[in-house]
Amino acid sequence: MTASSLAFPVAWRSRRRLPARVEAIRDLRGSVERCAQYAGLDGDALGLFVVACVEAFTNVVRHGRGRPAGAPIELLISAERDALVVELVHAGEAFDAPQRTLPVELAHYPEGGLGLFIMQAAADRVEHEHAGGLNTVRLTHWPAPRHA
Template identity: 40%
Template sequence: MPDLVLIDREFDTGTLVDLRRDVEHCARANGLDDLALYRFVVAVNEITTNAVRHGGGRGRLELWRTGDRLHCRVTDRGEGIPAEHRHPSRPGAHSVGGRGLWLAQQGIAGLTITTGATGTRITLSSPAIAA
């Protein structure tokens, strides 16, 4: 059970910019800074953008804190992530796409994926300094 719910809202393409700003503000207020803050916000942005692009055009983001960890869950109602895309390798320098999930996995302490025919749930976590 979360100690402190920070954000719980639906999003779509029109609200991604505001959502990213709010995630950054909450993450900073809960102890992330510098490179850890940048990586967390980039990871969340990549996952929310993927939810809009590949997961039905919208999603839900929940950001909460438990003790010394910050967590973010992004849920969509798409058709799921194919198995071959769940653990991507680094895309080639000239690849047009395919960087989102790979990039998110590079900069975050913990990332879990639950996916199937009725949608995907990705949860990210990062250590946070006491606020």
Template identity: 35%
Template structure:
């Protein structure tokens, strides 16, 4: 974790929006940093903080790669958990694309990022939007 984030005061926030942004591929490093900062300020500690940020990054990368080159992210605190919703303008998909077992690295099988995301978060929700996919990741603040 960035030393500056570790030094920031932590507080539990009521139900509120923490971060909302549009992003493309060039924005992914900054997105990762901003999610880290917001989640840490909301009270998410390591190692769950790193897990959550990696999971959000995987979903954001999928939005860029498969969802039209850009996406929208909304991170908010709700009922003792962080919820991050990522939407895109791609063709959409269902949970069936996530393999039940860890995908082999050499098999060429897709779904590794989503499989990992499911392992790192408390809940992963996938829905079709009016256009594209809506992926919501949830992790409890403990």
């Protein structure tokens, strides 16, 4: 598969500030779904990518450390020719994401971390960055090749 065989039909960008509350998941889900559909993503790929984004948002809200009270989470979505990218940017302490894979037996999986596995399984790339007091969780989906 070459880069030229991958393409979303349109380019699109969205930027929103969401409150760092679990109740904002509905707004996050709707924004990601609309942007992804506009970019041409649908079916199982859309559903799984949205789940990954919800997991990322939930992790930021529930486990983020050092975020100032009332500080929002910035949601950036871009659909380019070669990728759909969702970024969650938030103030706080750095998060060093472990590189995990799911063990064969779920019973042996440590408490916590399953959301990270879901993100890794449902997105083509998951990145965690920290610079200048800001954390960025970036989830990337590359489109399947289009057949003529």
